[in-house]
Amino acid sequence: MARHPSPDPYATDAARARRRGRRRTVAIATALVVGVATGAGVAARSGLLSFAGSCEDDAVRVDVLAAPDIAPALDEAADRAREQDVKSDGRCLDVRVEAKEPHQVAGALQKSDEARFDVWVPDSELWVDRASLGDSTALTPAGNVAASPVTMGMVPSAAKAVGWPKKRYTWAELTELATEGDKLRLGAADPARSAGGLLALTKIGASAAKTDGPESDTQVAATAKLLAQRTSDSESRALATVARDDSGTEQGDPRRNQALIVSEQAAFRHNQEAGADGQLELFYPKDGAPQLDYPYTLVDESHMSTDESRAALRFMTLLGEEDSRSLLEKHGFRSGSEEPSEELVTAAGGSEPQPYATASAEPPTPKELQATLGMWTITVQSARLTTVVDVSTSMGRIVPNRGESRLEVTKSSLVQALSQFTPEDEIGVWEFATYLDGTRDYRKLVETRRLGASTGNGATQRERLVAAYDALHTKPGYTGLYDTSLAAYKDAQKSYVKGKFNALVILTDGANQDPGSLSRRALIDELERLADPKRPVRLIAIAVGPDADRKEVKQIAAATGGSGYQIDDPAQMQEVILKAIIAAGGN
Known part of the structure; x- marks a missing residue:
């Protein structure tokens, strides 16, 4: 689809000027570009390409819009690429990263066939599916750069009371604890705005169906009603509602949550910042944790030049290299197919014998996610x-x-x-x-x-x-x-x-x-x-x-x-x- 000049909240002046200056609009097969980009990475590592000297006059600009949780890690990787003169086809990468909530980007893309950025990294593929509805901007998923399971975090006193870390629960059993009176105050990010919240609520429904059969709808509706009273606009705001465990006043405050549906990475970040009195301990449900999968998505690829497409995919291959995987882990993300490090899981609040390393839950279908979101909308x-x-x-x-x-x-x-x-x-x-x-x-x-x-x-x-x-x-x-x-x-x-x-x-x-x-x-x-x-x-x-x-x-x-x-x-x-x-x- 052709781009047409229009106001865009995500465009910088430099990006607008750069887009206006484009003359080539060549559609490139993604498989071919990946091969070329990967070859450039191999050549760079083997010393065949020179990374010395200044790149300022001939760098390829790539604008990336990313979910706020992963944006700092991508920004750090982009800085490293500039410092090390990382190249694509002999030209240095100039990657600029901006943080934006995925639900806002998906909504904007759904309403317009024009975007002013090259790459989008939301926290879940469900946003790519959502943005692709209707006459939207063309999106090309190119792979996944990180992962983080969605879990249930609890303040230590609540976690110990229900048997953490030795006792294992299904999603249905965990949420049943929160719907029995006021035993456990459970919060979450709004499933209409949070991939983690929607994935977890969908998984709760599937888990309840296996346990309760025809009565499962009642439990899921009860959970949705409860969550509706304790939801926040985003995961970061939801984390701000968690009670500090050593404070009797906060523990008794009905406005404070004792448990939270939360991603492992968000718990990792929270525990780093909260100090000893505000830690979360994580339950990894035994029937599988849905994954945030961070899809690396090219935006309107047919309107990118050859150099821009290759540079965008070169940055993706860079994120798969060992140094970048270590960088992602430092920010609390899982990367690659290997088991997560014990250091990451422990820092996030996990511990054996919680099944943090077992296979993740099967991803829900778009139809299942749609049904859950419809139920949530109607319930709320x-x-x-x-x-x-x-x-x-x-x-x-x-x-x-x-x-x-x-x-x-x-x-x-x-x-x-x-x-x-x-x-x-x-x-x-x-x-x-x-x-x-x-x-x-x-x-x-x-x-x-x-x-x-x-x-x-x-x-x-x-x-x-x-x-x-x-x-x-x-x-x-x-x-x-x-x-x-x-x-x-x-x-x-x-x-x-x-x-x-x-x-x-x-x-x-x-x-x-x-x-x-x-x-x-x-x-x-x-x-x-x-x-x-x-x-x-x-x-x-x-x-x-x-x-x-x-x-x-x-x-x-x-x-x-x-x-x-x-x-x-x-x-x-x-x-x-x-x-x-x-x-x-x-x-």
């Missing part, structure tokens, strides 16, 4: 959703390879989606076609209320919704999308509830087919006029099947700050609703 901020379901004649068409109609599959997906919501969430349902209620194209079936609320006949709102979904059937008529969207949006705005995630979910299998309705342009203009940033209601429009118009639903939803999607199978609906909630929460 209760949702208020009105679902508006297309019941026009075309919804009776059979879904290929399923033997059920579009509406039948949609109904099943809506019932499944309900399981993701808590009793505090509010959900209602409308149906629409054309001339469904006199001259109106829509009908309100169930008022939007708390799922746990009683409906007056002994049933809960959740049970009433299940019955309403089950009773949906196709009606003679076409897709009255525009009038319905406007009416439902006005109703959702009128009943807006502060402190909840307010949204309108419209499910349709076709473009608007009501000749008597307002135009698309008129609908979008009216939605933009009604949208109120102080009382945000997101419109989530889901186009189902091959007849649906993806462009149309995206345009309608965007007018409210929401999002539009097209799916081939209504069974994908639950996943898409979660994705939309996550996207809206990120905004």
Whole structure:
């Protein structure tokens, strides 16, 4: 994708000038570049390339944006490269490192096809996956430069009370300690902003599923509710909430945490700075610790010159050399495939027989991470959703390879989606076609209320919704999308509830087919006029099947700050609703 001049919070004046001066935009195969860069490293070590003399006039500039925890180590490695005149293809490396929170960078890359830096090193591959959604900047993962397992740290008195270091726990068992009354005050970095927090919460869910089976959702939701009360914006801020172990006052302070979901490297850094009275001791869960994996990622590689691409990859190979691995370990990171040093683990708060050297947990899939983040978003901020379901004649068409109609599959997906919501969430349902209620194209079936609320006949709102979904059937008529969207949006705005995630979910299998309705342009203009940033209601429009118009639903939803999607199978609906909630929460 071409770069276009635009304001960029991560660009320095020098970087902007350097980018403007580029004339070559050659796409280079990464495998070829790695080979050349590695060859340059071998030649340098064997003395075939001269590293003497000044490089100031002919250095290759590489701008690196890195997670704050690893940025100091990369900066030190960059300084060494300059001091030692390390070269790529005969030209010295001038690597400049800037620290930036990965969630902020991922959000910026997702919204723009332009970046003003060459390399990004977040703390986890999940941010690369997140940044790659939509029409974002092209990213090319080139390898991993470090690792750090995510663990649970405790102040010594709490750790000893639960059997550290001899007693081993699963993730589910450790978090169960924290959800039993007020025995253990557990904190974490916000999973919406922290890879460690999200990886751990996903692992807790998988661990609980093995132990508790169908009841696992209850424990994970309870853990999420508890963490939601004790989360911090970042891991460094979470560490600032840890009580000092020798202080009876702090230990009894309910605002102070006795335990924390934390990476080994963060615990290492904390223990170095905290002194004897503020140490953490680490539990390494016996069912595996998820890893922060620090992917070295080229940013918009096709718009880098040959020299820049090679220089960027030369720096990556440099980080894999023995001196750099020692430097990373000095900063608390694991590097290479060998077992971690006892010195690193001990300094971080680990000790045998805690399983710190065993194989790490299998990384969760993007789908598992998305489901966890959706659950977290909904748990932390209760949702208020009105679902508006297309019941026009075309919804009776059979879904290929399923033997059920579009509406039948949609109904099943809506019932499944309900399981993701808590009793505090509010959900209602409308149906629409054309001339469904006199001259109106829509009908309100169930008022939007708390799922746990009683409906007056002994049933809960959740049970009433299940019955309403089950009773949906196709009606003679076409897709009255525009009038319905406007009416439902006005109703959702009128009943807006502060402190909840307010949204309108419209499910349709076709473009608007009501000749008597307002135009698309008129609908979008009216939605933009009604949208109120102080009382945000997101419109989530889901186009189902091959007849649906993806462009149309995206345009309608965007007018409210929401999002539009097209799916081939209504069974994908639950996943898409979660994705939309996550996207809206990120905004």
